[in-house]
Amino acid sequence: MRKPNPPRIVVIGAGIGGLCAAVRLAAKGCDVTVIDTHAAPGGKMRTLPSAAGPVDAGPTVLTMRHVLEDVFAAAGTSLEDHVTLLPLPLLARHWWQDGSTLDLHADLDATYAAIAAFAGSQAEADFRRFNRQSAQLYAAFDAPMMQAPRPQLARIALNALTRPATWPALLPGRTLAQHLARSFHDPRLRQLFGRYATYVGGIPDYSPAVLSLIWRAEAQGVWAVQGGMHRLARALADLATAKGAAFHYGVTARKIESRNGQVTAVALSDGQTLKCDAVVFNGDPAALVAGLLGNAAQLALPASASSPRSLSAHVWTFAATPTGPDLALHNLFFASDPALEFGPIAEGRLSTESTLYICAQDRHTPTRPPGPERFQIILNAAPKSTPGDIDQCRTRTFPRLARFGLTFDPTPVDPSCTPPSGFAMLFPGSQGALYGRSPHGMLASFQRPGARTALRGLYLAGGGAHPGAGVPMAALSGQHAAEAIWKDRALT
Numbered sequence: 001m002r003k004p005n006p007p008r009i010v011v012i013g014a015g016i017g018g019l020c021a022a023v024r025l026a027a028k029g030c031d032v033t034v035i036d037t038h039a040a041p042g043g044k045m046r047t048l049p050s051a052a053g054p055v056d057a058g059p060t061v062l063t064m065r066h067v068l069e070d071v072f073a074a075a076g077t078s079l080e081d082h083v084t085l086l087p088l089p090l091l092a093r094h095w096w097q098d099g100s101t102l103d104l105h106a107d108l109d110a111t112y113a114a115i116a117a118f119a120g121s122q123a124e125a126d127f128r129r130f131n132r133q134s135a136q137l138y139a140a141f142d143a144p145m146m147q148a149p150r151p152q153l154a155r156i157a158l159n160a161l162t163r164p165a166t167w168p169a170l171l172p173g174r175t176l177a178q179h180l181a182r183s184f185h186d187p188r189l190r191q192l193f194g195r196y197a198t199y200v201g202g203i204p205d206y207s208p209a210v211l212s213l214i215w216r217a218e219a220q221g222v223w224a225v226q227g228g229m230h231r232l233a234r235a236l237a238d239l240a241t242a243k244g245a246a247f248h249y250g251v252t253a254r255k256i257e258s259r260n261g262q263v264t265a266v267a268l269s270d271g272q273t274l275k276c277d278a279v280v281f282n283g284d285p286a287a288l289v290a291g292l293l294g295n296a297a298q299l300a301l302p303a304s305a306s307s308p309r310s311l312s313a314h315v316w317t318f319a320a321t322p323t324g325p326d327l328a329l330h331n332l333f334f335a336s337d338p339a340l341e342f343g344p345i346a347e348g349r350l351s352t353e354s355t356l357y358i359c360a361q362d363r364h365t366p367t368r369p370p371g372p373e374r375f376q377i378i379l380n381a382a383p384k385s386t387p388g389d390i391d392q393c394r395t396r397t398f399p400r401l402a403r404f405g406l407t408f409d410p411t412p413v414d415p416s417c418t419p420p421s422g423f424a425m426l427f428p429g430s431q432g433a434l435y436g437r438s439p440h441g442m443l444a445s446f447q448r449p450g451a452r453t454a455l456r457g458l459y460l461a462g463g464g465a466h467p468g469a470g471v472p473m474a475a476l477s478g479q480h481a482a483e484a485i486w487k488d489r490a491l492t
C-alpha cells in the first residue's frame with residue numbers, strides 16, 4: 001500500500017528510459033504520472049501498420065537481457081512472466097557484393113569456424129584476438145561506466161591498467177576505424193565490426209576505439225521478443241500501471257515550472273498543470289537546451305550536453321513477399337566501400353551507397369506464417385534531410401538489394417519510409433538525431449548529461465543521457481534517474 005504523501009513524480013515520455021524509471025519509482029511507492037505525446041508507450045520502440053500486421057519500426061536487436069530482468073525484479077516480478085524472449089542462435093547474417101556471406105553465431109566456436117571458412121586462418125586468429133580485447137574492454141567499462149550513475153574515470157583507469165589487452169583501444173585519439181584496421185587483415189571484417197559505431201549514432205572514422213566493446217554486448221546474446229519488440233514497452237507500461245502509475249497519452253508537456261530553483265509542476269498541452277516534486281524528462285535533452293520546456297529547464301543543462309548531434313536514419317517498414325537470398329532475422333547488405341556510405345554522411349548528405357540493415361521480423365522461428373512477411377530496412381543518415389531524399393533513398397535501397405538478388409513484391413512506396421525529418425517531428429528537439437549527442441571523440445561519453453541537472457527536481461532518463469543510446473542503456477538511465485530521485489529525496 002502507498003504511504004501517505006508519497007513524492008509526486010511526473011515522467012515526461014514513455015520511451016524505455018521513462019518506462020524503466022516509472023516502474024522503479026512506482027514500485028517504491030511514489031505517486032507517478034507518465035505523459036507522452038504519442039498514443040502508445042515505447043517512443044522509438046514503436047510499430048507501424050502493414051498488411052501483415054504491426055511492423056517493428058524501431059529497435060530490433062535486444063541485448064543485455066539482464067538489464068531488463070533487473071527492472072522487473074525491482075518491481076517484485078520477473079521478465080519471463082510478462083514477455084517471452086527467444087534467444088537467437090544466429091546473431092546476424094552478413095552479405096557482400098562480391099557474393100561472400102558470413103554468419104555470426106551465439107556459439108563463439110561456431111563463429112570462429114564461420115570466420116575461418118569465410119576468410120581463412122589469419123582472419124580467425126584476428127577475430128579471436130579482437131574478441132578477447134573487446135571482452136576485456138567490456139569488463140573494464142561495465143561497472144564504472146554503464147552501471148554507474150556517472151562515468152568513474154579513476155575506476156576505469158584502474159580497470160584498464162590491470163588489463164593490457166585494452167590498451168591499444170584506449171590510445172589517445174585512436175578511432176574505431178583505426179583500431180579495426182590494426183585488428184583485422186580482411187577489410188570485410190573491419191567493415192562488419194565498424195558498424196557497431198552506428199548502433200550509438202556514430203561513424204567508425206570519428207568514434208572512439210572503445211566502442212568495439214559493443215560487439216561483446218551482442219556476443220553475450222541477442223533475443224527476439226515474441227510478438228514484436230513493442231510488447232516489451234507495453235509490458236513495462238502495464239507493470240508501472242500495476243504498481244500504481246497513471247499514464248496519459250496524446251498529451252505534450254509544454255513547460256516545466258519551478259520556484260526558487262526547484263521544480264514545482266508540469267504544464268500540459270491540454271491546459272492541465274500537474275503539480276509535482278520531481279520530473280523525469282525522457283525526451284531528447286536537446287529539447288530542453290532548445291527551450292521547448294521553458295526557461296528554467298533550458299538553463300538546467302549546458303549546450304554541450306546535446307550537441308553535436310548523432311546520426312539519424314531512413315527507415316522502411318512494409319509487408320511483402322521476398323524472393324532471393326535466404327534471410328535470417330537480422331541481415332546486413334554491405335556497401336562496396338565504407339567511404340561511399342560514411343563520407344557523404346559526415347558532410348550531411350545522403351550516402352552514395354548505404355549498408356542496408358534488414359530485419360525480417362517473422363524469421364525468428366523456423367516456421368513462417370503464410371502470406372507476406374514483415375520487414376524493416378535501415379539506412380544510416382545524417383540528422384538533417386530534405387523531402388526529396390525519400391525518392392533518392394528508394395533508388396539506393398531496392399535496386400541495390402536487387403543486385404544482391406533480393407526483391408520484394410510489392411515494392412514499398414513512400415509512406416512506409418520514415419526519413420530523418422520524420423524523426424525530427426516525432427521526437428521534438430532531436431533535429432532527427434536518433435541517439436542523442438554524437439559519440440564522436442574520446443570524451444563523448446563524459447559529455448553526455450547524467451540523471452541530475454542544475455535544476456533541483458529535474459532528472460533525465462533516455463538514450464540522450466548517460467550511459468547512452470540503445471535499449472539496455474536507456475533502461476539503465478531510467479534506473480539512474482530513479483535512484484538519484486530516491487537519494488536526493490532522502491537528503492532533503
Ligand SMILES: Cc1cc2nc3c(=O)[nH]c(=O)nc-3n(C[C@H](O)[C@H](O)[C@H](O)COP(=O)(O)OP(=O)(O)OC[C@H]3O[C@@H](n4cnc5c(N)ncnc54)[C@H](O)[C@@H]3O)c2cc1C
Pocket residue numbers: 012013014015016017018035036037038042043044045057058059060061062063251252253254282283284287313315378426427428434435461462463464468469470471472474
Ligand atoms: C530505427 C531504430 C532502430 C534502433 N535499433 C536498435 C536496436 O536494434 N537495439 C537497441 O538496443 N537500440 C536500438 N535503437 C535505439 C533505441 O531504440 C533507443 O536508444 C531507445 O529506445 C531510446 O529510448 P528513450 O528512453 O531515449 O526514449 P525515446 O524512445 O526517445 O522516447 C521518448 C518519448 O518521450 C516522449 N516525449 C518527448 N518529449 C515530450 C514532451 N514534451 N511531452 C510528452 N512526451 C514527450 C516522446 O513522444 C517519446 O515517446 C534504435 C532506434 C531506432 C530509431
